[in-house]
Amino acid sequence: MAIPVISTTTSVLGxxxxxxxxxxxxxxNSPTSWTANGLPSGMSISSAGxxxxxxxxxxxxxxxxxxxxxxGPSLPxxxxxxxxxSNYNDGLGIEVxxxxxxxxxxxxxxxxxxxxxxxxLFMKYGDKMFLDLGFFKGEALQSMAMSSAILNIRxxxxxxxxxxxxxxxxxxxxxxxxRYRILVDLKQPNLLNALGxxxxxxxxxxxxxAEIEWxxxxxxxxxxxxxxxxxxxxxxxxxxxxxxxxx
Numbered sequence: 001m002a003i004p005v006i007s008t009t010t011s012v013l014g015x016x017x018x019x020x021x022x023x024x025x026x027x028x029n030s031p032t033s034w035t036a037n038g039l040p041s042g043m044s045i046s047s048a049g050x051x052x053x054x055x056x057x058x059x060x061x062x063x064x065x066x067x068x069x070x071x072g073p074s075l076p077x078x079x080x081x082x083x084x085x086s087n088y089n090d091g092l093g094i095e096v097x098x099x100x101x102x103x104x105x106x107x108x109x110x111x112x113x114x115x116x117x118x119x120x121l122f123m124k125y126g127d128k129m130f131l132d133l134g135f136f137k138g139e140a141l142q143s144m145a146m147s148s149a150i151l152n153i154r155x156x157x158x159x160x161x162x163x164x165x166x167x168x169x170x171x172x173x174x175x176x177x178x179r180y181r182i183l184v185d186l187k188q189p190n191l192l193n194a195l196g197x198x199x200x201x202x203x204x205x206x207x208x209x210a211e212i213e214w215x216x217x218x219x220x221x222x223x224x225x226x227x228x229x230x231x232x233x234x235x236x237x238x239x240x241x242x243x244x245x246x247x
Contacts, residue, residue: 001029001030001069001070001071002028002029002071003029003068003069003071003072003073003074003075004027004028004029004030004031004067004068004069004073004074005027005028005029005074005075006025006026006027006065006066006067006074006075006077007025007026007027008077009025009026009077009079012051012079012080012081012082012128015055015081015082015083015084016058016083016084017054017055017056017057017058017083017084018054018055018056019054019055019170020052020053020054021052021053021054022050022051022052023050023051023052024049024050024051025045025049025050025051025065025067026049027049027067027074029069029071030069031049031067031068031069031074032047032068032069032070033047033067033068034046034047034048034049034065034066034067034068035065035066035068036051036063036064036065036066037063037064038061038062038063038064039051039053039061039063039081040053040055040056040057040059040061040081040083041055041056041057042054042055042056043055045065049067055083057083058083058084059083060080060081060082060083061080061081061082061083062078062079062080062081063078063079063080063081064076064077064078064079065077065078065079092130093130093131093132093172093179093181094107094121094129094130094131094132095107095108095132095134095179096120096121096131096132096133096134096212097134097136098133098134098135098136098212098232099136100135100136100137100142101137102233103230103231103232103233104232104233104235105120105212105232105233105235106120107120107121118236119207119236119237119238120235120236120237121210121235121236121237121238122237122238122240123184123186123237123238123239123240124186124239124240124241125186125187125191125192125195125239125240125241126186126187127186127187128183128184128185128186128187129183129184129186130181130182130183130184131151131181131182131184132172132173132179132180132181133149133169133179133180133181133182133212133214134173134177134178134179134180135180135214141173141176141177141178141179142178143175143178144178144216145216145217146169146171146180146214146215146216146217147169147215147216147217147227148167148168148169148214148215149165149167149169149180149182149212149213149214149215150164150165150166150167150182150212150213150214151163151164151165151182151184151210151211151212152164152210152211152212152213153191153208153209153210153237153239154208154209154210155194155206155208155209156209157209157234159209160190161190162188162190162191162194162208163184163185163186163188163190163191165182165183165184165185166183167182168182168183169181169182170182180214186239191239192241194206195239195241196241205238205239205240205241206238206239207236207237207238207239208236208237208238208239209234209235209236209237210234210235210236210237211231211232211233211234211235212231212232213229213230213231213232214229214230214231215227215228215229216228216230
């Protein structure tokens with residue numbers, strides 16, 4: 001058996017001081033143990049490669065990760081881990097605004113077209129992106145008892161979902177300007193297969209169809225349901241396979 005080869009994760013960003021999180025490292029050739037030097041205080045890595053804990057100090061940490069199997073250790077991989085302060089001023093999430101009356105989705109700085117054919121977001125296969133969802137009535141952001149929010153991405157309307165976020169949310173923003181952060185992982189085999197249908201090994205792009213679904217706890221006495229499920233209108237996301245050619 002060959003030594004393990006760790007998947008080339010280069011950064012894990014966007015977590016906050018005091019916020020518990022988990023991140024699973026991946027490697028080929030069945031590693032039996034993992035080590036990580038340079039993790040923030042309060043965090044550790046398990047023998048199965050699960051990085052977990054709540055960092056006690058903000059900062060950017062350069063973590064050296066090694067996976068080992070019966071043949072020997074992998075080459076070390078350096079991973080940058082960003083831990084933000086507990087205040088909401090990180091600037092890491094992309095603001096995405098949803099009109100509760102119409103269901104329209106917009107991103108500040110991009111003027112939506114009347115036909116909905118213009119891309120509202122630009123992403124690349126393999127990225128991990130934070131979206132900070134804001135729900136508007138008129139000009140005012142609304143605070144809601146959100147239980148989950150999911151981004152679904154398809155190649156065409158009605159086709160199989162290529163990417164689906166896991167539903168987890170983090171309340172960010174302030175009391176008067178609430179937002180709800182979700183993590184979207186674009187390293188998905190269905191997405192890579194869809195990109196493979198287009199010519200070229202880089203700068204291969206297609207405009208995917210996306211929608212956001214959210215659930216709100218509904219605690220009104222005598223209500224017929226405990227939660228309300230709503231979804232946005234569909235909107236376009238331009239997705240690239242790669243930004244540089246293969247050597």
